[in-house]
Amino acid sequence: MSFIAEFTVSNPIMQSTRRAIPEVTVEVEDEQPGQNGKSKLIFWATGPKDRLERFFHELPNDPSLRSFEILSTLPERRLFRVTLSPEGERGLTYVDAIDVGVTLLDIEASGNETRYRAQVPSRNALSQYRQRCEERGLSFDLRRLYRSNADATERHGLTPRQRDVLRRALEAGYFEVPREISTEELAEEFDISSQALSALLRRGHRAILRSMFSGGES
Structure with a gap:
């Protein structure tokens, strides 16, 4: 643990x-x-x-x-x-x-x-x-x-803010091809700039990948 x-x-x-x-x-x-x-x-x-x-x-x-x-x-x-x-x-x-x-x-x-x-x-x-x-x-x-009695997202090193943004992006179709919601629209939902949203998504992806490839997945 x-x-x-x-x-x-x-x-x-x-x-x-x-x-x-x-x-x-x-x-x-x-x-x-x-x-x-x-x-x-x-x-x-x-x-x-x-x-x-x-x-x-x-x-x-x-x-x-x-x-x-x-x-x-x-x-x-x-x-x-x-x-x-x-x-x-x-x-x-x-x-x-x-x-x-x-x-x-x-x-x-x-x-x-x-x-x-x-x-x-x-x-x-x-x-x-x-x-x-x-x-x-x-x-x-x-x-x-x-x-840490962390849930799966915390075990991957995600902050609550990164988790919320990634979850909403998934629900809204941000990762679909083609995208069903733009970066600007998603950022508006969280009352942040598109640059800040991109930074949150990037850090969230990086945390998950590091957790997976370092053998930290459950």
């Missing part, structure tokens, strides 16, 4: 901006590791409109970023895609997690704190991930560890 771990990591990604505007919460949608300084992060920033404006104006000065762009703007919510600087790359632990069999389910940050929820196959795997974080100079603080 696998475990669910809840922990914090002293992540440098947008740390100065988060400290300056603690009222804004960052929720990671997709991590895209790259080579030669091309790693990217897609995330939602949520908070009061005036705080989001200040968050936007602080980003160009953040040492963890090379550049950024806004993908979608909603009331009290904005979807960003950022390219990480070398300092930001230090906080991207996605590949380390995959290497030791840890599936990062949720990443949320505000102020000084970056909170994670992850599915881990064993205590040893979590210990290896913690060591990888420390090798990057990131402090790791385990808050909670409990056995």
Whole structure:
């Protein structure tokens, strides 16, 4: 049986901006590791409109970023895609997690704190991930560890949001040939941009495939 771990990591990604505007919460949608300084992060920033404006104006000065762009703007919510600087790359632990069999389910940050929820196959795997974080100079603080009585979707590493989007896409005929619903129409049902919907679908597919081909299927 696998475990669910809840922990914090002293992540440098947008740390100065988060400290300056603690009222804004960052929720990671997709991590895209790259080579030669091309790693990217897609995330939602949520908070009061005036705080989001200040968050936007602080980003160009953040040492963890090379550049950024806004993908979608909603009331009290904005979807960003950022390219990480070398300092930001230090906080991207996605590949380390995959290497030791840890599936990062949720990443949320505000102020000084970056909170994670992850599915881990064993205590040893979590210990290896913690060591990888420390090798990057990131402090790791385990808050909670409990056995997972996960349903099939969670066993495949899907977040509730990814599960809901994939299920609705299947029901609505998104995967039929030809498609019975467009990306834009499906995104509208979830009140998100088509880019955000594509990211959720991509991460959901990737989680299922990794679970299957790593021998994690039931």
